[in-house]
Amino acid sequence: MNAPIRVWDSLQRNRNDRLARARSVLGGELAGKALPAARISDLLHAVLENGDRVCIEGNNQKQADFLAQALAGLDPQRVHDLHMLQSVLALPEHLDVFERGVASKLDFSFSGPQAARVAKLAAAGKLNIGAIHTYLELFSRYFIDLPPRVALVAAEAADRNGNLYTGPNTEDTPPIVEATAFKNGIVIVQVNRIVDELPRIDVPGDWVDFVVQSPTPYYIEPLFTRDPAQISEIQVLMAMMAIKGIYAEYQVQRLNHGIGFDTAAIELLLPTYGASLGLRGKIATNWALNPHPALIPAIEAGFVESIHSFGSELGMENYIRARPDVFAVGPDGSMRSNRAYCQAAGHYACDMFIGSTLQIDLAGNSSTATLGRISGFGGAPNMGADARGRRHASPAWLKAGEQARQGSGTIPRGQKLVVQMVETFREHMQPAFVERLDAWELGEQAKMAIPPVMIYGDDVTHILTEEGIANLLLCRSAEEREQAIRGVAGYTPFGLQRDKRMVENLRDRGIITRAEDLGIDKRQATRDLLAAKNMKDLVRASGGLYDPPKRFRNW
């Protein structure tokens, strides 16, 4: 009997069929790889097949908006049941594709701006979520079991051969294009301009199939800008505690900051408070971080040796160009970001992650899930997790590992510092500390396999509130851990239920540290300690190089 003959190049053949359809439909309007913007729908109808896995660049910042609009406008009779893969659902069009029946399945990482609509469409059965991932997880799956069949990406510029310049906002493009091209997929890119010569080549033209110049430049969201005018005295106090109680204590040199006003306060206190403690050159020297404008004074003061970035930040371009010793600036003089590499760097090459959250439970599990919104994770779980695959030592990693294992008799290992920083009460007097995370209910509502937790309690090493720092590394039982957390939960119902005697004991043992124990004078915790108090101060600190987006300026 003859076994059926296996075809081994089905993907190549299918790819060629799609390219042939595209050439046929575009005819003479296809010039090399370039097609006119007006023909984009025809291209997509020709190249897509029902059920395709389509990866579109909804990055954290950069959006392939022209392609998103075109996709959302396709005829669902001709193209339907697409399986969307994307880092971020940022634009209304990212949900319109589901509303209109062009797409039906989704694997993604983050949906902040569209979180409520994601929840609605999922509940209505128009959007079937495969899974929610971290960025690095999602990129990884592009190479294993979720290879994109078609990638819709955005770049600054292309040349006549389809080589691409992605510039400062390179972000997610490299893994997306590589995973697609090397599984015989189709890569379509929208560019701001087509030129004869690129400043540098970020993506080789061999991996690119179609180039379209969009009518307007692709949209970039300024997510990492924080106006210092909004930082409160309480946040200044917490920043002082972070710098003295953790950064100095563990000699943290390599780190990542989650975005927020809490961490912006730390960035703005380095050149003032940090310098007064003699910490310049000793802490916060090497960063996995987007180009936060709030870090400008610390850079100018000589605190920062290097920054590698996940993406860029609007308005920072000229400042970055002028500081090539610090930022990831290429031979052409402009930066290149790379989310995949920066996520890996944040996971393996950094000794500390510090970020904020919305809710913490009594085991230290931390969640930003809120009912009625499916927002996902972004990159935080990668940053906020112990890197168990790490092997190289550093003082901070060894000290944390030692504190966790002292007296336990287990084989020594290091541990990454994962700090959750939160005020005990959020807006409208909502407590940040709860017995049960909203994530449980959200998980049930959205039919998730497990509740969506941002950072697990056993990865959290410190919880920092305006009441003090709880060092979970030094806790030796679940009960100690719970009381340590209640001990910094202040006047929340969760905190008021503390065992007072046990909390005092934990404080004696240094598991709970209050501001006074660190020798911090609360009267010093004023906004005067900030190296920049408003956007104009940041611009002046940059020597006029930083150019804030309009929404952050009153000039």
Place this chain on the structure above:
Amino acid sequence: MSSYLEANARERLALFDSFEEFIGPAQRVVSPHLAQLNAPVSFDDGVVVGRAILGGLTVFAAAQEGGFMGGAVGEVHGAKLVGLLRRALLDRPSAVLLLLETGGVRLHEANAGLIAVSEVMRAVLDVRAAGIPVVVLIGGSNGAFGGMGIVARCANSLVISEEGRLAMSGPEVIETANGVEEFDSRDRALVWRTTGGKHRYLLGDVQRIVEDSIPAFRQAALDAIAEARSGTVELTLASLEAEQAMLEQRIERFGGRRDPADIWSALGIAAPQDVPMLDIDSFTAAAAPYRLGA
């Protein structure tokens, strides 16, 4: 705390050598209206008034608290201002300083507030008529708007910082009444170009512009008092007519311009787009040959 902008009203009083408060918060003279509207009161109803020593001079001063109800004038707040001004006629200080930060009339107390603001205007002019200069300082985040904007221009001299704003109608009100084409209140750069300290200085609506620091305001206040005392303090018919003429010329010269930057250009400023980022010294130097009212 040296930023005037970030300081609250009581912290701004640090620009004086000493300060003695009239009707202090311990006397709890609070608004009689807010409780029935279920709104919190403030023990000083959002304004501190009293007698101060400034560079050896005895002056009277009022500082509005922009954080409380936007600094808006209610019945008690207004009465404290009026009372201060009327007492000045008896005590004859060297000057009256008004540290203004206000949206104008407090809507919760509309009639009382309106009456109070008009009484303040009359009282300011009476103080000037008695030969006592009135100097206004503007540098808070709420600016000086509404009827109190008019009060400000009734003073002898105004000191402003770049972040300070001075106008009558608020930006949102203009947009609501006349449409976003007329004035986009969410265009913050436009709002500050139109009502902010640098524009007011170039137009001659304020006489001094200083950096955002309490010591800078203090020095400018001293300079303004000295200058006022060396000239005519009361409002005269001649100065009123001169002002009218200035306003007519302004409308004629600039009435057709769409944007304040066009006005700066017409005045002769070389690089109007650079004006907002100039530090105060560079700005005043660049403005000197061209500004109105110099």
Place this chain on the structure above:
Amino acid sequence: METLNYRFEQGRRSLSAEPRIVGVVSSGNLEVLIESTPLGGACEVGIQTAAVGFGPIWQAVITDFHERWQLADARIAINDMGATPAVVSLRLDQAVESMLGEGK
């Protein structure tokens, strides 16, 4: 608006004669007026707050404040517009410190 009153007997520390005030009645903030007045050694705290229903939390905050300072013959009056306990404690401490001549 909600009114809350507390009284603590047998304080130990008395303050200077001049009343002091700190803070501003703006959103998320409060003003604290502190005065010396004969109360038989007691400390009274009166609160007018726009955030209704947080009595137990105020109770805990004010009790801790009294444990910290043990004021005698002192009256504290608060106008609050939704400040968190962290801000309340901060302002209370600032008020006392200004009375004791420390701080700003």
